[in-house]
Amino acid sequence: MERLQLIRALKSYLTPYSEESNFIKPFLKLLESEGAFQRTNLPGHITGSVWIVNSTKQQALLVHHVNLKKWVQPGGHADGDENILRVALREAEEETGIKKFKITPSIFDIDIHTIPARNNFQEHFHYDIRFLIEADEHDPIIVSEESHDVKWIAMGDLEKYTTERSVLRMKEKIQSVKPKMH
Numbered sequence: 001m002e003r004l005q006l007i008r009a010l011k012s013y014l015t016p017y018s019e020e021s022n023f024i025k026p027f028l029k030l031l032e033s034e035g036a037f038q039r040t041n042l043p044g045h046i047t048g049s050v051w052i053v054n055s056t057k058q059q060a061l062l063v064h065h066v067n068l069k070k071w072v073q074p075g076g077h078a079d080g081d082e083n084i085l086r087v088a089l090r091e092a093e094e095e096t097g098i099k100k101f102k103i104t105p106s107i108f109d110i111d112i113h114t115i116p117a118r119n120n121f122q123e124h125f126h127y128d129i130r131f132l133i134e135a136d137e138h139d140p141i142i143v144s145e146e147s148h149d150v151k152w153i154a155m156g157d158l159e160k161y162t163t164e165r166s167v168l169r170m171k172e173k174i175q176s177v178k179p180k181m182h
Helices: 003-011 024-030 084-096 155-160 165-176
Strands: 044-053 059-065 075-077 102-115 124-134 147-154
Touching (some): 024 044, 044 102, 147 155
Antiparallel strands (some): 044 075
């Protein structure tokens, strides 16, 4: 999903969540910027991530992020790659070690969230495009240097690990609709 495809997808993106609807215009404005996919683009830049579920949609694979010190979905910076689906899948593999996925190639969720200042880099925003993928919970997983832990978490236990609204929104989405996987 390249920049122009992403713009088209965002313009037609429908969500019942008002917080998500409010993100569409800022995303489209950012995508007018040449540097939107560069981590040096401030005050924010495009990132790609994945909501990984098992085949029964009863578990999600989350990472306990080293810098953020919280449980989140795998994802990260585009670093100039304007194919945000490719970015999200690369990050999923790098952060979990899982290589076999069933992919839903359309946008699953969008979010704009604050990243705290650290290591001489100012506070900024991640404009995160999220995709839904399915993986086998029995495949071996790895813990990369970006995480303290990587773990399959039962949907019913998710609130024990996070209070992040955007993570819980993805849980709500997966429990209300069963998207077709490719």
